[in-house]
Amino acid sequence: MVEPLPITRRRFLSSHRSLVAFFSIATFASLFVWQFRGGGGGTSLYRLNGLSSVLWWKTTTITTAGADGFPRLRPVSFNLTDFGAVGDGVTINTEAFERAVSAIYKKGGGELYVPRGRWLTAPFNLTSFMTLFLDEGAEILAVQDESLWPLLPPLPSYGYGREHPGPRYGSFIHGQYLKDVVVTGNNGSINGQGESWWKKYRSKLLNHTRGPLVQIMWSSDIVFANITLRDSPFWTLHPYDCKNVTITNMTILAPVFEAPNTDGIDPDSCEDMIIENSYISVGDDGIAIKSGWDQYGTTYGRPSKNILIRNLTIRSNVSAGISIGSEMSGGVSNITVENILIWSSRRGVRIKTAPGRGGYVRDITFRNVTFDELRVGIVIKTDYNEHPDGRFDPQAFPVLENINYIGIYGQGVRVPVRIEGSKEIPVRNVTFKDMSVGITYKKKHIFQCAYVQGRVIGTIFPAPCENLDRYDEQEQMVKQSDSHNATDVDYEI
Numbered sequence: 001m002v003e004p005l006p007i008t009r010r011r012f013l014s015s016h017r018s019l020v021a022f023f024s025i026a027t028f029a030s031l032f033v034w035q036f037r038g039g040g041g042g043t044s045l046y047r048l049n050g051l052s053s054v055l056w057w058k059t060t061t062i063t064t065a066g067a068d069g070f071p072r073l074r075p076v077s078f079n080l081t082d083f084g085a086v087g088d089g090v091t092i093n094t095e096a097f098e099r100a101v102s103a104i105y106k107k108g109g110g111e112l113y114v115p116r117g118r119w120l121t122a123p124f125n126l127t128s129f130m131t132l133f134l135d136e137g138a139e140i141l142a143v144q145d146e147s148l149w150p151l152l153p154p155l156p157s158y159g160y161g162r163e164h165p166g167p168r169y170g171s172f173i174h175g176q177y178l179k180d181v182v183v184t185g186n187n188g189s190i191n192g193q194g195e196s197w198w199k200k201y202r203s204k205l206l207n208h209t210r211g212p213l214v215q216i217m218w219s220s221d222i223v224f225a226n227i228t229l230r231d232s233p234f235w236t237l238h239p240y241d242c243k244n245v246t247i248t249n250m251t252i253l254a255p256v257f258e259a260p261n262t263d264g265i266d267p268d269s270c271e272d273m274i275i276e277n278s279y280i281s282v283g284d285d286g287i288a289i290k291s292g293w294d295q296y297g298t299t300y301g302r303p304s305k306n307i308l309i310r311n312l313t314i315r316s317n318v319s320a321g322i323s324i325g326s327e328m329s330g331g332v333s334n335i336t337v338e339n340i341l342i343w344s345s346r347r348g349v350r351i352k353t354a355p356g357r358g359g360y361v362r363d364i365t366f367r368n369v370t371f372d373e374l375r376v377g378i379v380i381k382t383d384y385n386e387h388p389d390g391r392f393d394p395q396a397f398p399v400l401e402n403i404n405y406i407g408i409y410g411q412g413v414r415v416p417v418r419i420e421g422s423k424e425i426p427v428r429n430v431t432f433k434d435m436s437v438g439i440t441y442k443k444k445h446i447f448q449c450a451y452v453q454g455r456v457i458g459t460i461f462p463a464p465c466e467n468l469d470r471y472d473e474q475e476q477m478v479k480q481s482d483s484h485n486a487t488d489v490d491y492e493i
Helices: 005-015 016-036 092-106 195-202 294-300
Strands: 063-065 071-075 075-080 088-092 110-115 117-121 131-134 136-142 173-176 181-183 189-191 216-217 220-225 228-230 237-240 243-248 251-253 271-282 287-289 304-316 320-324 334-353 360-381 399-420 425-438 447-450 452-457 470-473 477-479
Touching: 075 092, 075 304, 195 243, 271 320, 287 304, 287 470, 320 360, 334 399
Parallel strands: 075 110, 088 117, 110 131, 117 136, 131 181, 136 189, 173 216, 181 220, 189 228, 216 237, 220 243, 228 251, 243 271, 251 271, 271 304, 287 320, 304 334, 320 334, 334 360, 360 399, 399 425, 399 447, 425 452, 452 470
Antiparallel strands: 063 071, 304 320, 470 477
16 A cells, blocks of 8 residues: 655655755656657646645656655556547447556556547446546547446445436446546546436436446545536446545536436545535536435445535536535534535535434534525525335434534525424534625525524624524624524425
8 A cells, every 4th residue: 555645754845955856757757658658648646645735747647646755657558549449429439448447457557548539438447556537628428328337236325226226327437446546637528428318317217226427436545637527327426435535626517407416526425535626517416425325324334524625616506506415324524615606506505314314414614605696505404305215214313513604605595594403303503603695585584493503603694593592703602592492494485
């Protein structure tokens, strides 16, 4: 296992002498790879401490940090055309992709360079220590014939299957038990051509749960950067039970209407993840953090935790910009969402759950979030009663606590806040601070609460519900609420 570069080792880069040595080695490696590939363009991504740092320079292959702290180049780079692929949008190139991945596996790692063109293929798998690089103008297209999509067992934390009992369609690009995988490029794209799937789903012509566009399972040290994902049959990017995942500088697209369940990014039972600097406009939740469904998720027992989401612009006309749940039975904790613009959407940020889920959502912070033309800004919903089967425990009540909304701004919002706890699932320790949201519905009941305990620090707009304690700017209590269980939720607004 390659260890990430420790902090003490990173400090040496501050000296002029070390910088000269560092870039001399990088330049030599760049020239070597450029000559090896005949001048084919590429990009190098260098990760420090496992998550967030990227260093770009032209004409080298994707790397991760080696044990000595310097970039570790892939041992070899292949061009997809080396395996007989034809990028005319008509020829099916499944065999070429499979042969290329097999060659990388046999070499112990490498890069697959996809040049400009429209590369039609059936689903294929990635391998460990691999970089998939899509050059500018490169588009990998999914075949629309579902008979060419493999069937996989249901996800263990979802029970019988998300849409149908039994097997599910695999993803277009898939990987299991992988380490050190990078999918990147010069804004090339992966296109699921999902319209035929959406029509068949709405017409009830499918016998199995649709597959995601990209799904990586039981893997670690994964990077997605600088590409476009579009028109997924189902969820777009689905990391499942993964650790140490970076998603940065991405564009994720689907029609905002009539593209059912095309979530943008669904971290599912994942930990140590960063999602940043991206644009998402899709037909369901922009981001939906999950961790399993009812008793199956509780038994699987893998929480989603330690996730940072920042610097995003999101549109979700029929759902929410960022959601947690409703499949959260394995638990969700330590989530930070900051510097987010959500525009022209039905909802802004949402937590959704129900009796029978079990699990918990705790230690969640939304900071510096802006709403522009939304129906509802902040939502917590505790009666999202959709279950995999009738064997769930109706007494398995989730715990919702320690949820912070700090720096919430916006305009054109009909209902800024709707937090609907219940007697069985109260919402505890909610904090509001520095909130100013312009409203379109100038009547009462636009800050709606039920079974909520928490506090408001300073003055916020609109005026908060009576369920919350009031504190001044110095965080000294001004008024303690005696109405935590009051109910003032109106879905007619």
